[in-house]
Amino acid sequence: MRPGRTLLAVVALAPLSTSPAAANPLDAFGFGSRAAGMASAQTADATDFSANYYNPAGLVRGDELRIDVGWFYADSDLSLSGEDTNVDPVHGLVAGIAAPGRAFGVPIAFGLGLHLPDDRVSRVRSIRQQQPRWEMYDNRNQRLYLAANLAIEPLPGLAIGGGLAFMSSTKGTLDVSGEVVFPAADESELRHRVDADLTAVRYPQAGVRWAPRDWIELGVVYRGEFQLDLDILASLEGSVATERGCDESACAVADGVLILETHSVNAFLPQQVAGGVALSPDDRTRIALDLTWVDWSAYRSPTAKVFYDLELDIHLESFEVPPIPPPSLVVPANFHDTFVPRIGAERTFPLGRTVTIAGRLGWAYEPSPAPPQTGITNFVDADRHHVTAGAGVLLSGITPVLPGPLRIDAHAHLIAIPEQSIDKTDPADTVGDYRASGTVTSFGATVGADF
Amino acid sequence: MIPSPPVDRRWLATAALSLAPAAVHASAEDVVGYGTRSPAMAGAGAASATEYDAVYLNPAGLVDAEPRAMTYGFVATHFDVSGPERLDTLGRPVGTDPRIEPARGAIIGVTLRIPFEASWKDRVTLGMGFYTPTNVVVRGDILLPEEPQMLLLGSRMQSVAIQIALGARVTDRLSVGAGFRALAELVGAIHVSTDAAGRIYSRSDSELVATYAPTFGARYLLDDRTTLGLAFRGTLEGTFDYDIYTENLPLPLPPMNVEGIAQYDPMTLVLEGARRFGPLLVEGGLAWKSWSDYPGPTVATTTSAAQPPAADISDIVVPRAAAEWEIRSPGASLFVRGGLAYEASPLGPGREIARWYDNDRLQIGSGLGLAIHRADLPPIRLDVHEQVQWLLPRDHADAQSTSGLLWSTGVTAAVSF
Numbered sequence: 001m002r003p004g005r006t007l008l009a010v011v012a013l014a015p016l017s018t019s020p021a022a023a024n025p026l027d028a029f030g031f032g033s034r035a036a037g038m039a040s041a042q043t044a045d046a047t048d049f050s051a052n053y054y055n056p057a058g059l060v061r062g063d064e065l066r067i068d069v070g071w072f073y074a075d076s077d078l079s080l081s082g083e084d085t086n087v088d089p090v091h092g093l094v095a096g097i098a099a100p101g102r103a104f105g106v107p108i109a110f111g112l113g114l115h116l117p118d119d120r121v122s123r124v125r126s127i128r129q130q131q132p133r134w135e136m137y138d139n140r141n142q143r144l145y146l147a148a149n150l151a152i153e154p155l156p157g158l159a160i161g162g163g164l165a166f167m168s169s170t171k172g173t174l175d176v177s178g179e180v181v182f183p184a185a186d187e188s189e190l191r192h193r194v195d196a197d198l199t200a201v202r203y204p205q206a207g208v209r210w211a212p213r214d215w216i217e218l219g220v221v222y223r224g225e226f227q228l229d230l231d232i233l234a235s236l237e238g239s240v241a242t243e244r245g246c247d248e249s250a251c252a253v254a255d256g257v258l259i260l261e262t263h264s265v266n267a268f269l270p271q272q273v274a275g276g277v278a279l280s281p282d283d284r285t286r287i288a289l290d291l292t293w294v295d296w297s298a299y300r301s302p303t304a305k306v307f308y309d310l311e312l313d314i315h316l317e318s319f320e321v322p323p324i325p326p327p328s329l330v331v332p333a334n335f336h337d338t339f340v341p342r343i344g345a346e347r348t349f350p351l352g353r354t355v356t357i358a359g360r361l362g363w364a365y366e367p368s369p370a371p372p373q374t375g376i377t378n379f380v381d382a383d384r385h386h387v388t389a390g391a392g393v394l395l396s397g398i399t400p401v402l403p404g405p406l407r408i409d410a411h412a413h414l415i416a417i418p419e420q421s422i423d424k425t426d427p428a429d430t431v432g433d434y435r436a437s438g439t440v441t442s443f444g445a446t447v448g449a450d451f
Numbered sequence: 452m453i454p455s456p457p458v459d460r461r462w463l464a465t466a467a468l469s470l471a472p473a474a475v476h477a478s479a480e481d482v483v484g485y486g487t488r489s490p491a492m493a494g495a496g497a498a499s500a501t502e503y504d505a506v507y508l509n510p511a512g513l514v515d516a517e518p519r520a521m522t523y524g525f526v527a528t529h530f531d532v533s534g535p536e537r538l539d540t541l542g543r544p545v546g547t548d549p550r551i552e553p554a555r556g557a558i559i560g561v562t563l564r565i566p567f568e569a570s571w572k573d574r575v576t577l578g579m580g581f582y583t584p585t586n587v588v589v590r591g592d593i594l595l596p597e598e599p600q601m602l603l604l605g606s607r608m609q610s611v612a613i614q615i616a617l618g619a620r621v622t623d624r625l626s627v628g629a630g631f632r633a634l635a636e637l638v639g640a641i642h643v644s645t646d647a648a649g650r651i652y653s654r655s656d657s658e659l660v661a662t663y664a665p666t667f668g669a670r671y672l673l674d675d676r677t678t679l680g681l682a683f684r685g686t687l688e689g690t691f692d693y694d695i696y697t698e699n700l701p702l703p704l705p706p707m708n709v710e711g712i713a714q715y716d717p718m719t720l721v722l723e724g725a726r727r728f729g730p731l732l733v734e735g736g737l738a739w740k741s742w743s744d745y746p747g748p749t750v751a752t753t754t755s756a757a758q759p760p761a762a763d764i765s766d767i768v769v770p771r772a773a774a775e776w777e778i779r780s781p782g783a784s785l786f787v788r789g790g791l792a793y794e795a796s797p798l799g800p801g802r803e804i805a806r807w808y809d810n811d812r813l814q815i816g817s818g819l820g821l822a823i824h825r826a827d828l829p830p831i832r833l834d835v836h837e838q839v840q841w842l843l844p845r846d847h848a849d850a851q852s853t854s855g856l857l858w859s860t861g862v863t864a865a866v867s868f
Contacts, residue, residue, distance in 0.1 A: 065519070065566060067577075099563055101519050101868035103829045108868055110521055110561065112579070121635050121659035128652050144659075148559070166583075176707060176752055185703040190752040191759075192709045194593035194691060198635055198659070200583060200611070240702070244755075258702055260643060264655075304653045306643070310701055321701045328650040400569035430647060451566040 024269055025090060025115060025141035026053050029074050030388070032094055033409035033446040036072070037390020038344025039362025041288040043276025044209060044219030045344075048448060049096025052113025055207035055221040055276075056149035056161030059098045059109040064404050065451040069095040072444025074141070078134050078417070080380065081434040087134055090141045092117035094446065107153040111163070115145040122167075126264045129303035129331060130431055132378035135370060137440060143167075147205065162206030167226065180240050182252060182319070187244045201226055203269070217278045225271035225298065240312070242319065252319035257311045264304035270295040284349070290342040296369030299335040301377070303328075331377050335369040344388070354397050360390035360411070374425045380436045382420045388413045404450030415440040478610045478687070479528065479554055479582060480507050481716050483838050483859040484816075485612070486558060486580070487524060490859055491818025491836035492773030493790030495734045498670065498680030498725035499775070502832075502865070503560025506580040506616040509668035509682040509721070510628025513562060513576040513618025517830060517867045522560035524834075524863025526582070529553045532842060532855030534599060534808060554609055556584035558863055574620040578630070582612035593691065593711035593749050596759050599851065602748070602798055602807040604842075610634070610689075610714050616666055624672040632666060634714055635659045636689040644698040651700075662689055664716065676728070680736075682721040686744060689714035711749040717742045717797075723771070730779070735772040742766055742797035748807075762807065763799030773816070786820035788836070801847035808853045810842035830867040836860070 030036025032050040042054035049068045051058030072094060076087040093116045100109040122143040127133060149163030178190035207221030240253040274292040281287070306327045314321075344362035351357060364386040370379045390411035398406060419437035479485075484494040486504035496508040503522050505512035530553070559581040567575060594600050616630020639657030646652050664687035671679045695707040723736025747762045773790030791814065798809035818836035837860050844854040 065563060067565075097563070099519060099561075103866055103868040110868075112561075116661070121661050123656070123658045126653070126655045128646060128654060130646070176709075178752070178756060180702070180704060183703055185705040186753075187755050188705045188753050189756045190705070190707060191595060191756055192593070192707065192711075192749070192752040193595050193598070194709060194711055198637065198713075260697075264653075304655070306651045306653050308643075308651050308700070312702075324701055325645050325649050325651050325699075328646060328648075328652040401567045401571045403566055403568045 024145065025117075025143060026145055028137070028141050028415075028440075029072060029090065029413060029442045030411070031113065031115060031145075032068060032096070033070060033072075033390055033411040033444050034346075034360070034392060036413055036442070036444065037360035037362060037388050037392075037409070037411035038288060038346060039342045039364040039386055039388045041276060041290040041342035041344035041362060041364070043207070043221050043274045043288075043290050044217045044278040045276070045286065045288040047098070049098050049111065049113055051098060051151075051161075052096055052111045052147050052149050052163070053145070053205075055209060055219050055274075056111060056163050056205060057151050057159040057207040057209040057219065057221075059111040059149060059161055060100055060107050060151035060153045060159045061209065062098055062100050062109070062450075064100070066098040066448060067096075067451070068407075068446050068448035069093070070409075070444055070446030072442060074413075074440060074442035076134070076137055076438065076440045078137060078436075078438030078440070080132055080436050085132075085134060085138075087137050088139075088142065090117060090442075092119075094444070109151040109161075111149040111151065111161075113145065113147045113149075117142060117144065126302055126304045128328070129301065129377045132380050132431060132434065132436075134436075134438075135379040135381050136368075149205070157211040159209040160207075161209075162204065164202045164204060167201040167203070179244070181244050182240045182242055184244075189244070215280045219274075219276045219278070221274050223269075223272045223274075225269055225295065227265050227268040227300065240319075251315060253312045253314055257309075259307070259309040265300040265302055268299055268302070270298055284347060286346040288344045290340075292340040292342070294338045294340060294369070296335040297337045299333050299369065301330055301333040303330045303377075305330050331375060333377070333379060334371050336371070338367045338369050340364060340366050342386075348394075354395060356394040356396075358390075358392040358394070358409075360388070360392070362386070362388035362390075364388075373422050376429065378422070378431055380422070382417045382436065384415050384417045386413065386415050402449060402451075407448040407450070408445070409448075410445040411443060413442040478612060478714070478716050479526070479556070479584075480612055481719075482604070483528060483814075483840070483857075484508075485582070486522075486560065487526070487818060487834040487836040487861040487863045488788065488820065490526075490838045490861060491788040491790065491816045491834075492734065492775065493771055493792040493814045493816040493838065494738075494769075495723060495736065495771045495773035495790050495792070497668070497682045497721045497723040497736060498678045499723075499732060499734050503562050503578055503580045505618065505628070505668075506560075506578040506614040506630055507612070507632075507666070507684075509670060509680045510578065510616035510618050510630045510666055511626040511668040511670040511680070511682075513578040513616060513628055514574065514620040514626045516562035516564070516576050516578065516618075517865075518562075518564035518566075518576075520560075520562045520830070520865050520867040522558065522832075522863050522865035524558040524861060525555070526558055526859065526861035527553060527555040528857060528859040530604065530855065530857055532601060532604070532853065532857075534601070534851065534853040534855075552609070554584060556582050558582055558861070560863075560865070576618045578614075578616050578618065580612065580614040584609050584611060593713070596749075596805040596807070597803070599801070599806040599808065601809065601853070602762075603796070603809045604857070614666070618668075626670045628666075628668040630666045632664045632684070632687050632716075634662050634664075634687055634689045636662050636691070636713065638690075638692045640694040640696065642696045642698070643700065645700075657693075662687065677724065677726045680721070680723045680725070682719075684716070684719045684721075686718045686741070687714070687716040688712060705753045705755075707752050708750065709752065712746065715745060718744065730777045732775040732777070733772075734774070735770075738769040738771065740767050740769065740797065760802075760805045762805070763802075764797050765799075767795050767797045769794045782823065782825040784822045784824070786822070786834075788816070788818040788820065790814070790816040792816075796845070800845070801849050801851060801853075803849045806847075806849060806851070808845075808847060808851070810845045810853055810855070812857070813841040813843060815839050815841070832865040833863070834865075835862045
């Protein structure tokens with residue numbers, strides 16, 4: 001067999017990039033039961049492990065080492081024209097540490113926050129733009145959140161904190177060599193080589209807290225943007241056989257080149273700036289308000305752009321290859337920025353010397369960043385209300401082993417999406433008009449100890 | 452059994468036959484040790500590590516860590532390995548530089564003694580140890596078997612380490628520890644097809660899935676000067692598994708299963724003893740590495756393709772000896788460290804059908820540590836290490852030979868708060 005008759009197929013996926021999903025599950029469901037029970041209005045309030053997300057400056061507000069661990073479950077009942085869309089539930093571990101101390105005479109703190117789904121670290125889906133999907137809930141919350149932070153209190157009442165959140169993407173090159181049989185492709189003998197990296201992605205977060213008085217605290221936090229590209233380049237070089245073995249009569253193509261290339265954006269997390277105020281009108285009441293700007297206008301369509309080319313040096317006259325189809329055209333998402341108000345309240349009730357219980361309520365309104373889906377895209381989303389409730393119990397002195405109290409918190413969270421009609425301007429639209437509505441419910445519990 | 456396809460000489464030339472880092476990709480801590488103290492002692496520390504590095508070496512050692520400390524540092528590893536001649540696209544020799552990428556990354560360590568009271572006081576410590584390569588979380592190079600490659604070095608250093616463990620003091624003499632190491636592996640698929648309008652589109656579904664390996668350890672104080680350490684680390688494996696499907700394209704292609712082991716640390720059992728002679732600490736022991744469980748770097752791409760050759764790999768036992776000399780002065784202590792280890796290659800000689808190369812390695816470590824304990828400062832510690840590994844010359848069954856050097860340099864700073 002001549003060397004040229006052996007198919008040399010080279011498929012290069014370069015860079016093949018996959019990533020955690022499109023935004024942040026903590027935005028959707030909260031981080032820890034106390035925070036979730038207060039609708040995540042925590043920019044100026046959080047001092048436990050949840051400060052790793054809401055405002056790292058809050059880590060230095062506490063006096064004791066605090067360790068928390070919990071679990072949460074979120075389920076969706078989202079439908080299109082009455083049909084359940086089977087959005088996967090999100091459930092997993094939440095945990096974190098807030099470790100304050102002093103160095104060089106200055107209060108400092110280290111924090112670590114983790115949200116780890118039970119089933120996966122992350123999932124990426126890139127689907128056709130025509131296919132209706134709940135853009136904010138279909139897949140974006142199936143991902144890890146891991147952040148490490150430092151905080152310092154350089155002046156009494158003023159805390160500054162910041163750190164990095166860590167993610168991972170994948171880039172690689174794939175070569176496949178062997179023999180492709182046409183049209184009986186399953187008889188092809190191919191081998192592969194891969195050069196793939198899971199690459200580190202880090203994005204910043206930083207915040208400031210200021211307590212001008214005992215009863216009021218102000219906070220501002222910035223969370224950075226990141227996006228991960230899914231770029232696939234596939235090139236095949238070599239010959240094609242009409243029968244396995246590519247002998248004189250079966251070798252249809254001696255030298256050919258096939259290029260397959262896709263580009264898409266995944267895991268887009270818009271940058272955010274949140275401002276908040278926390279008030280303590282008395283020793284047992286805490287009221288927190290937040291307003292968050294979310295830079296959704298930077299959002300890019302997650303639909304893949306595809307390029308395909310085929311060049312064949314055909315030796316066999318009877319061998320015909322159909323013409324190359326054109327690539328699909330990607331329509332911009334055209335999202336717009338949003339402002340999200342949040343309010344949460346907590347009231348504690350001492351029951352004797354060793355037990356304190358707490359009740360919490362929260363509300364948030366999240367405008368949809370998606371424009372009306374009257375064209376070929378179907379990024380289904382709508383303005384939504386968040387209503388949350390929670391309860392906690394603080395147990396002091398239950399065992400001589402624990403120097404501080406044991407905290408047990410639980411929460412429930414309802415996201416209501418009123419029904420909306422999606423009316424297409426083109427009567428011949430392949431998807432047509434439809435209605436969208438639903439709810440997302442979540443609940444969870446967190447157990448923590450102060451040391 | 453499906454025979455392996457013949458080797459295409461043109462392919463061998465055009466594929467830039469470098470001696471490349473390759474598919475096993477174990478971790479940096481498995482190759483040179485974790486942190487800066489252990490590499491300075493040639494990987495030893497199961498009986499003596501008492502800081503953040505105990506999360507890897509022996510979690511039982513965490514019980515003697517600083518109650519609340521943070522460590523940050525940087526480690527870099529460079530290679531100078533010679534092997535089979537590398538060819539350019541016209542088949543001309545261009546040298547024997549294997550071009551194994553240096554491995555650089557940051558070390559972050561944390562120890563937190565859980566401040567229980569009463570009978571649990573000062574008995575439980577949480578430790579976290581991370582190593583993050585500068586750019587990657589995991590690197591996976593899966594080459595064709597006939598391509599010359601250093602199977603156990605090179606890319607195996609390019610892997611993140613996420614390690615969390617608890618150490619608990621059971622009695623005054625016995626402490627135990629348990630934890631895990633975590634890694635991510637990639638599972639996914641790409642579908643390329645045409646839509647109703649006849650236009651090409653692609654859709655993908657990829658998941659990063661966490662994989663975990665347990666870590667257990669025990670330490671026993673035989674007397675005031677002698678410590679025994681036993682550590683177990685489970686197999687840590689990360690795969691790259693990507694399927695490619697095409698439909699309705701002009702040239703139909705079969706489903707392709709692009710799969711391989713991107714990262715593999717063998718199950719390891721370490722037994723070491725440490726004895727103090729005044730300011731001198733001497734440590735030595737053995738580590739058993741279960742490389743024979745390694746399943747091979749890759750699999751067949753299509754259902755009609757031949758299976759890749761099996762790896763000729765076996766278990767090994769690694770002896771280590773190390774010493775640490777402490778020079779005390781008011782407010783500070785200086786530590787001088789050194790170590791020696793010999794790690795035989797678990798891999799058989801390279802063959803024509805599987806040019807997987809590896810060498811026995813002689814590991815020589817050295818390092819310094821400075822601990823400052825002045826009343827007006829929080830406890831501060833600085834450590835540096837330099838480790839050299841000599842890849843002993845080895846002749847392979849395909850008439851090739853490999854040899855070289857590996858340098859690892861690191862520095863860490865720790866502060867208690």
